[in-house]
Amino acid sequence: MKKTDNIRHFDLKAIKDPKFLKTLSNAELEVLAADIRDEILRVTSLNGGHLSSNLGVTELTIALHKFYDFTKDKLIFDVGHQCYTHKILTGRDLSSLRKQDGISGFIKCSESPYDIFEAGHSSTSLSAASALAYIRDKEKKDYQIVTLIGDASIANGLAFEAINHLAHTSSKVIIILNDNNMSISKSVGGLGRAFSNISTGYRYNIFKAKLKRNLTKTKAGLNFLSFLARFKNFIKRSIVPLTLFDNLGFVYLGPIDGHNFKALEKAFKRANNTNKSIIIHCVTKKGKGYQLAENDHSGYWHGVTPFDITSGQPKNLHPLTISWSHFYADILKEIVKNDPRAIIISPATEKGAGLDEIFKEYPSKCIDMGIAEEHATTFASVLAKEGYHPYVSIYSTFLQRAYDMLSHDNARIKAKTKFLVERAGLIGNDGETHQGIYDVAFLTSIPNVLIAMASNKSEAKALLDYNNETTMFIRLPREQIRKDEEILLLDIKENRYLYFNDLKMSENVLLTYGPLGRKLATYFIQNQDDIYLINTLFLSPLDEETLEQLINKKRIFIYNPYSVLEGYSDKIADYLLKHGFKGEFISYDIPLAFIKQATIAEQLKEYDLDCETIYLKIKSKTGG
Numbered sequence: 001m002k003k004t005d006n007i008r009h010f011d012l013k014a015i016k017d018p019k020f021l022k023t024l025s026n027a028e029l030e031v032l033a034a035d036i037r038d039e040i041l042r043v044t045s046l047n048g049g050h051l052s053s054n055l056g057v058t059e060l061t062i063a064l065h066k067f068y069d070f071t072k073d074k075l076i077f078d079v080g081h082q083c084y085t086h087k088i089l090t091g092r093d094l095s096s097l098r099k100q101d102g103i104s105g106f107i108k109c110s111e112s113p114y115d116i117f118e119a120g121h122s123s124t125s126l127s128a129a130s131a132l133a134y135i136r137d138k139e140k141k142d143y144q145i146v147t148l149i150g151d152a153s154i155a156n157g158l159a160f161e162a163i164n165h166l167a168h169t170s171s172k173v174i175i176i177l178n179d180n181n182m183s184i185s186k187s188v189g190g191l192g193r194a195f196s197n198i199s200t201g202y203r204y205n206i207f208k209a210k211l212k213r214n215l216t217k218t219k220a221g222l223n224f225l226s227f228l229a230r231f232k233n234f235i236k237r238s239i240v241p242l243t244l245f246d247n248l249g250f251v252y253l254g255p256i257d258g259h260n261f262k263a264l265e266k267a268f269k270r271a272n273n274t275n276k277s278i279i280i281h282c283v284t285k286k287g288k289g290y291q292l293a294e295n296d297h298s299g300y301w302h303g304v305t306p307f308d309i310t311s312g313q314p315k316n317l318h319p320l321t322i323s324w325s326h327f328y329a330d331i332l333k334e335i336v337k338n339d340p341r342a343i344i345i346s347p348a349t350e351k352g353a354g355l356d357e358i359f360k361e362y363p364s365k366c367i368d369m370g371i372a373e374e375h376a377t378t379f380a381s382v383l384a385k386e387g388y389h390p391y392v393s394i395y396s397t398f399l400q401r402a403y404d405m406l407s408h409d410n411a412r413i414k415a416k417t418k419f420l421v422e423r424a425g426l427i428g429n430d431g432e433t434h435q436g437i438y439d440v441a442f443l444t445s446i447p448n449v450l451i452a453m454a455s456n457k458s459e460a461k462a463l464l465d466y467n468n469e470t471t472m473f474i475r476l477p478r479e480q481i482r483k484d485e486e487i488l489l490l491d492i493k494e495n496r497y498l499y500f501n502d503l504k505m506s507e508n509v510l511l512t513y514g515p516l517g518r519k520l521a522t523y524f525i526q527n528q529d530d531i532y533l534i535n536t537l538f539l540s541p542l543d544e545e546t547l548e549q550l551i552n553k554k555r556i557f558i559y560n561p562y563s564v565l566e567g568y569s570d571k572i573a574d575y576l577l578k579h580g581f582k583g584e585f586i587s588y589d590i591p592l593a594f595i596k597q598a599t600i601a602e603q604l605k606e607y608d609l610d611c612e613t614i615y616l617k618i619k620s621k622t623g624g
Contacts, residue, residue: 007031012039016091018065026261029066033058035291037289040084041092045309048429049105050081052287056180056258057148060282061085063264064176068144075131076117078125078149078159080106081303082178083115090114098429100598104431120433121369121398121435122153124164126175133171144272148176152348156371166277167248173277174268178258180286194349244278254281259288299351301474321480324515326354327457328420328476329466333358334390336365343383343391345369347376353393373398377405381415381471393420396436396475397427397572405441406471411448414470424453424475425514425562426590426604431597437590441567443473443539451540452560455518457481459498459537462490475539477562478600479515496543500533501525507554508622511572513538516604517559520611531622539568542575551581557618558587561609586621588614 096102125147287293292312293301306315345364359366369376382389424436453475454460500521508531521533569587603608
């Protein structure tokens with residue numbers, strides 16, 4: 001990356017806090033921005049992470065830290081994954097980014113006092129900011145509250161709820177709208193900028209405050225003040241097209257070049273002059289400074305795995321494997337091709353779910369809802385009731401946002417919707433906010449739902465072909481599967497549980513599911529161990545006919561590496577105990593906790609859930 005001539009580079013690892021920014025010229029800030037971009041690119045190429053979004057907000061983040069004092073003022077990121085520059089400026093070395101016991105890829109309160117609110121999901125910042133503004137005003141303190149929110153995040157219902165709330169309060173919040181993809185409002189031209197400059201000017205606001213103070217002393221003054229306000233609004237509305245934010249009562253300032261330090265500083269000064277909430281609309285280039293990311297229109301460079309900087313090619317991909325996401329996407333592509341009533345729905349995650357080719361090839365049968373999980377879920381239920389075949393691809397961690405719609409709008413009316421629950425199980429380096437280990441627990445609390453998880457390609461194909469009579473959830477992990485694995489025709493109409501072997505006479509039983517369950521079962525089969533191996537293809541509802549046959553067994557083991565105890569293991573235990581089971585029941589589950597970042601293999605090992613450890617534990621119990 002080119003840097004301004006004759007200005008030294010910065011030792012980023014020597015930065016302890018942002019105070020040094022106050023002394024830097026704009027030319028020096030540009031060099032710092034380029035240095036930070038180089039570091040973000042270097043680290044994400046090694047560790048993976050969110051690349052494009054962080055390259056796009058580098059100058060904007062630097063400008064915020066130069067202008068404001070966030071030991072006193074408050075800064076909230078939305079979504080928290082665009083915080084890499086912020087972490088560097090507040091004294092954190094990104095070298096351990098997303099590694100076990102390293103720096104989080106999201107805002108993390110335990111890392112720094114500069115991180116004041118954590119979020120791995122979008123659109124929470126404005127609710128948090130409104131609460132902080134309420135506290136500040138209630139305690140009669142004086143500081144600014146700033147949120148940095150992306151254009152996609154602000155379109156979410158939660159953000160609109162907070163905006164509506166702020167519009168009805170006198171509490172001031174400065175909202176930095178990072179527009180890196182679309183125009184939120186049409187450019188209002190020179191007159192619009194003129195009105196913005198007037199309404200955010202220091203002298204104008206001082207005059208306005210004095211006039212209001214003097215006119216409110218008498219009834220005639222109050223009437224005249226009301227007339228002035230109506231007249232001003234009439235003139236403004238007659239000349240300048242208003243944005244949504246204007247209509248809600250916010251001051252709107254922009255668009256501003258989000259890479260121009262001089263323009264940003266001027267906008268921040270004007271924001272401080274206002275006495276009510278303001279939207280500063282900043283236009284940035286997502287992926288700025290790295291050409292491959294700048295030219296990306298599919299979202300490929302938004303979140304990356306380790307890659308080669310020069311070629312852009314991913315590292316460590318095995319040529320003989322494919323992700324479960326891409327395998328399911330291949331099957332869905334055939335379904336969409338052959339089924340005229342099939343519709344694919346995604347809440348802004350089609351790239352991560354491997355659906356981008358389907359969206360490109362069949363645009364009329366694919367819908368990107370944006371970050372709107374609740375809307376996507378209810379929308380799908382209506383499609384299903386009207387005879388269409390909706391497939392909703394959604395990450396497990398985002399599915400929990402739509403619980404109400406899943407219950408009321410889908411399961412309650414037995415809408416024949418199929419949900420592909422992406423990244424089910426341990427998720428790895430994204431950490432606590434993204435683990436997909438809770439969906440079984442909350443879905444089994446809803447009547448009329450089917451929950452399934454395939455352990456191989458044949459089961460996956462059968463699940464997508466399954467004629468569900470009610471709402472169905474197909475879980476798939478963030479793992480790889482061999483490309484050359486054969487797909488067999490499998491009829492699962494009457495077979496909710498399948499079997500890895502047929503040792504029904506054994507006193508020892510292992511129930512498990514998913515690819516890791518198949519891997520563990522393979523250990524027992526290869527060693528010819530005396531244990532009856534059951535593949536619970538459908539996690540819910542229970543296959544009571546099969547479980548009835550296990551009541552008199554000596555030992556029952558459950559290997560549950562994709563979810564917590566609640567919803568799967570405890571439901572089986574409850575059934576067995578209620579029906580007279582007297583033997584030994586042992587389940588190996590992910591703990592009910594917020595699992596910290598690490599690789600999936602490291603997380604399994606930390607909780608003794610890797611197949612090798614579980615195999616030895618069960619062998620020790622069965623006397624093998």
